[in-house]
Amino acid sequence: MADLRSAGMLATAPGGHPTQLLAGSGLEAEMTEFISDAAQAPAFVQARLAEGADYLKIVIDDGAVHGAELPAMTPDVAAALAAAAHEAGLRVIAHAITASEVEIALDAGADGLAHVWSDLAPDDPASQRLAERVRAQGSSS
Template sequence: MTHADPFAVRELLGPGAAPGRRALTGEHGTVLPPFTDHHVHLHLLDEHRLAPHGIAAAVDLGGDPVALARRPKQGFPLLSYAGAFLTAPGGYPLGRPWAPAAIAREVTDASTAPGVPGGARTRVDEQAGCGASVIKVALNAAAGPVLDRDTLDAVVSCAHERGLPVVAHVEGERMTRLALDAGIDVLAHTPFSERLGLRLMARAAAAQVWISTLEIHAGDPDAAANAEANLSAFREAGGRILYGTDLGNGDRPAGVQPGELAALDRAGVRGAALIAALADPWPGTEATHAVATFVPGEPPATLDEIPAWLAAATVVPEEEVVRDEH
């Protein structure tokens, strides 16, 4: 086994990367920070397969808040979650075959007073009371009604009062603009139903974080082209990008998704920037130090090799890895 140059590895993959080995087996490879999939739906996948295939933490962006609150806190993946989608009466994702009733709440009143049935604060308080780290709203004009501006503003205000960021599913004409105008912090998907102009893109890059979810459009060339073009422009404008897959949507094995990585690479999120999107601890501020990502074998020699190489990633205890820092 040829030992890799630590300086070359860091130059290609970022400052958190180092050649290393697993102490128990002696297997050589590359040690990286722990990875997060920033958009999953646990009720649609086998979460126990995430860590063996490279995902140490996950963010559930639409699930039953009571079931998520009752989930055991030990073990991996470490989980943050939004709880239920907050949506307009009759809005997305109500009625979808993949969306049981427990994963959505209709907001029927813009009231910011506590305890009002269907009120904005009531809905936010329920998710927060179940341990939500973020609040998710549905702004899908392509699939039904969306929250009116007063109600959306109330939801955002109530979430921000609790210190919780608001993430939105945006789909349909002018929905990205609505999310920006309302102070939405994060987009659950890179916008895919329209190309954004430069002025709107500059606003988004200054005010929002975007979760990638590019691979879900593999069967829709127009949506795929829109999403990759928008993400490329967002990156060029200085926007912060998070790796996320919408895992549970479609028939994909749990773990790191090479197709998502390849799409990010095509959009210009390459090398150290790609690792940063995977290792970003959002919605937290610090990654767990209990585990690391380990990719066995020789490190990649070029940027082009990185997406496929990462498919072999796994999560290992931090004490099991020995880094070669010299």
């Protein structure tokens, strides 16, 4: 039997990833919700709960790895979303592409990572320290 779980709508910064991929498709409003202020976090989480979300997905991605310049979710917004999700009993999965974005996600309280950072080689000491932090914090990717 399959075990399918969904975050429903993801949270991203206004104009943030993945809006550059959805531009002109008509899907932007269906797939993303812009969160620009920490005060929006509780309502966003409650809306996901009402939709039946199994977890919360947040996007912390400034586009640099892919040669784009995108607005990224701020650390305070990420932390507010994680706190509201945890209070509601939801885990938080972060889309973060660089080591610095992963640090923001971990500082915010993310329970897991949608991707492994791609800007540092696995044998880079900074990458190894970050991997140890992910392990110690109990996050997964």
